Amino acid sequence: MQSVLLLAVLLPVQASAQSASPAFDVPADRPGTSTIPAHYPPLDSMHRRIAALVGRHSHLARLDTIGYSATLKLPLLAIKLSKNVHKREDESTLLITALHHAREPAGMLAAIAVAESLLTTYHTSRTSRLLLDSLALWFVPVVNPDGYRYMHEHEFSMPWWRKNMRDNDGDGRMNPSVDGVDLNRNYDFNWQDGDGVQPVSWFYRGDHPGSEPEVAAVQKLALRENIAAGLSLHSYGEAVLYPWGNFYPPPDQKMIITLAQRLGQVMRKQSDGSAYRIWPLNGRAGQSSVWMYGRLRAFDYILEIGTTWFPPVADLQRIEMQLWQAVEVLGWTVISQGISGHVLDAETGKPLVCEIRVQGLEAGYVAARVSEPVWGRFERILQPGRYTVSFIREGYQPYVRKDVKVNSGAKTNFTVYLHRIAGR
Numbered sequence: 001m002q003s004v005l006l007l008a009v010l011l012p013v014q015a016s017a018q019s020a021s022p023a024f025d026v027p028a029d030r031p032g033t034s035t036i037p038a039h040y041p042p043l044d045s046m047h048r049r050i051a052a053l054v055g056r057h058s059h060l061a062r063l064d065t066i067g068y069s070a071t072l073k074l075p076l077l078a079i080k081l082s083k084n085v086h087k088r089e090d091e092s093t094l095l096i097t098a099l100h101h102a103r104e105p106a107g108m109l110a111a112i113a114v115a116e117s118l119l120t121t122y123h124t125s126r127t128s129r130l131l132l133d134s135l136a137l138w139f140v141p142v143v144n145p146d147g148y149r150y151m152h153e154h155e156f157s158m159p160w161w162r163k164n165m166r167d168n169d170g171d172g173r174m175n176p177s178v179d180g181v182d183l184n185r186n187y188d189f190n191w192q193d194g195d196g197v198q199p200v201s202w203f204y205r206g207d208h209p210g211s212e213p214e215v216a217a218v219q220k221l222a223l224r225e226n227i228a229a230g231l232s233l234h235s236y237g238e239a240v241l242y243p244w245g246n247f248y249p250p251p252d253q254k255m256i257i258t259l260a261q262r263l264g265q266v267m268r269k270q271s272d273g274s275a276y277r278i279w280p281l282n283g284r285a286g287q288s289s290v291w292m293y294g295r296l297r298a299f300d301y302i303l304e305i306g307t308t309w310f311p312p313v314a315d316l317q318r319i320e321m322q323l324w325q326a327v328e329v330l331g332w333t334v335i336s337q338g339i340s341g342h343v344l345d346a347e348t349g350k351p352l353v354c355e356i357r358v359q360g361l362e363a364g365y366v367a368a369r370v371s372e373p374v375w376g377r378f379e380r381i382l383q384p385g386r387y388t389v390s391f392i393r394e395g396y397q398p399y400v401r402k403d404v405k406v407n408s409g410a411k412t413n414f415t416v417y418l419h420r421i422a423g424r
């Protein structure tokens, strides 16, 4: 849940149920002792479920450990879904993350349910086949394993627990009144402008941008895979949050909002079935979607799912079906809308990393979108229209392609050959 929403329930309150200060060698999960509803299983069960899912579908799914948590050194598991999953293919890539915040596990279950559904229906659903054949989909369903385990094992009740288990005061013990970093304030974009300066805050941003290994691991994965679009699942509020509203506008704002509205149309409110509302994120805080756009130009959204931190089973099932549609919307947009192609060295034919700048859609306060290194593949999600696109790399003559037509429903594809500047 983000601070822009439902401020009444978000006032920084401290965990009340926990008074002991356990050492960091937290014992194994104790199922059945938690006040958390039973359909939100302990962390070990979730990890086993993730491993079993990948094991059953090893031709379409791969399990990666992308890092380890700050304090308990638990593995940060990522699942890749794609046809030919063990190769790096010439395809666009999505990223779905969940459980940045310990008390928001509905997204974790929904993300795993969607991954499972894509895998089990690959041979029967045209959509599943299209997504897995055309894209690589990365899921990081438990960004904050320490926080989730801590909350589970200590039987927290309202307001549960939000942060990770960073030992802010360095005393070697977990003290909920001063320890923990808000992982969704620790990303390395406009971090310094965010609030949450004090460790006691439930929105504490951490010692420096990307200080938390959980965040560093997600950032590293996103950069490595040159993510094109993503979803980050939080609870709650029934809203689609886009980057961003209060900072200089994101240069792709029109397209960002268009896609947010499409996502809102499939994510529907429990009460009356109306669309999730669309709401801008705070661009001046180290939040994941803000970093994803500002650093990678990925179209990334926070979905505040549900109406409570621990939705009942029936709500969860409805949310999982909606999320499946949201992933379809996101995937189809990346597959069908804008421009894509390859950038190659004109002499050697080797793929090149270069900047892809679209006239009228750039700004100095965000990074340029770049092509990826393995195939020289580039993409930009664009609304239908005509564009001037520049391809820029140091040591090469810039290439400007004018009057590039973008239609609705099919991407415009082309290959760009860059010429090395003589003597360089």
Ligand SMILES: [Zn+2]
Binding pocket: 001, 002, 100, 101, 104, 184, 234, 235
């Ligand atoms: Zn959250």
